[in-house]
Amino acid sequence: MTNTNLYLPFEVDFKELEQFPKTIRKNNFFELIYIVDGTGIQIINDNKFQYRKGNLFLVTPQDVHSFEILTPTKFFFLRFNEYYIKANSQNAESEMILRMEYILQNASHRPGCILKNKIDKPLIASLIENIISEQNNQQIYHQKIIEQFVNTIITIVARNIALKLPKNIKETTGEMVLEILHYIQENIYNPKQLKAEKVSKHFNISLNYLGKYFKKQTGETLQEYIANYKLRLIEARLLNSDMRINEIADELNYSDESHLNKVFRKHKGMNPSEFRKKYTK
Incomplete structure (x- = not known):
């Protein structure tokens, strides 16, 4: 190589x-x-x-x-x-x-x-x-x-x-879901704006339709997409910054470092410190 x-x-x-x-x-x-x-x-x-x-x-x-x-x-x-x-x-x-x-x-x-x-x-x-x-x-x-x-x-x-980012997005995907994704990315540090009720109101669509439409277009529920997006941000900070775990938790609005550790371990099979040590050697 x-x-x-x-x-x-x-x-x-x-x-x-x-x-x-x-x-x-x-x-x-x-x-x-x-x-x-x-x-x-x-x-x-x-x-x-x-x-x-x-x-x-x-x-x-x-x-x-x-x-x-x-x-x-x-x-x-x-x-x-x-x-x-x-x-x-x-x-x-x-x-x-x-x-x-x-x-x-x-x-x-x-x-x-x-x-x-x-x-x-x-x-x-x-x-x-x-x-x-x-x-x-x-x-x-x-x-x-x-x-x-x-x-x-x-x-x-x-x-x-x-x-x-969402696994099922294609070139034919509707414009609305792309606007929703952009809205999520803009508000990822403001969890109040990411509640389903807020999103549906912002785009003037019913809560029920929002859930079905988003899942059909992206293959993920709205909350699954938000959670996975935050995980990607955590990974980026672990691999490309010197931020402490509690600082990342605070930035991404987890209740505390323990909460972030629990969520991260559930999806990655290891805690953030172990992940950083393993992939930044």
Whole structure:
């Protein structure tokens, strides 16, 4: 296995390959890989996915990945680390923090294209085409323009990861459930706003319809989704911050550290401290 490093806040690269390097790679950064053209197989964490033109993949520092190229493939690579995201959060704090959390909390995601929102596909294609053009022409301010494009791409990725969280969300999923998911994510630190009565009132739908509709669209009940979403946030903090367990419990409105420990152990089979020790070695 080859470990690769990133020495700049972000890097962009464009390659046309007939054969992908044989070594299995593990990065110390996040990598977005866009298929400009070509076909083949993405291999990530021993899972396989057939790729084609227009697919966008997110590879995280926890992922082991490679590609099998079936027809000559044009790859676009965008590599960035969490420090790049944190640096940008000074200018747009709340939005960028959410963006970082979306990426980090889904550190162990399934293989496949992350673009679940149809309208984002041509937008991503256009942004990447413009980055390649700026990179090739090297006109004045090209680096600053590329950085703006990169920020937009990361924002779109965050949106698509957010839409992907429930296991049964598809491209045909109704707009209302996507709005409900966004509402939940915005109010995850305010449990009073997440009561079913509040949600149904906010969207002007009956309580009974809300429950049936949400379960049909996502495969989870409203409360199951909220609980699982909070678990992902806990995992992100355990793996990517120095926050104490009681601080995480307070932030996510658990009654105390003991309550968080009980909930976490029920779902993960170990308490948060054991989880942190096991996966941050």
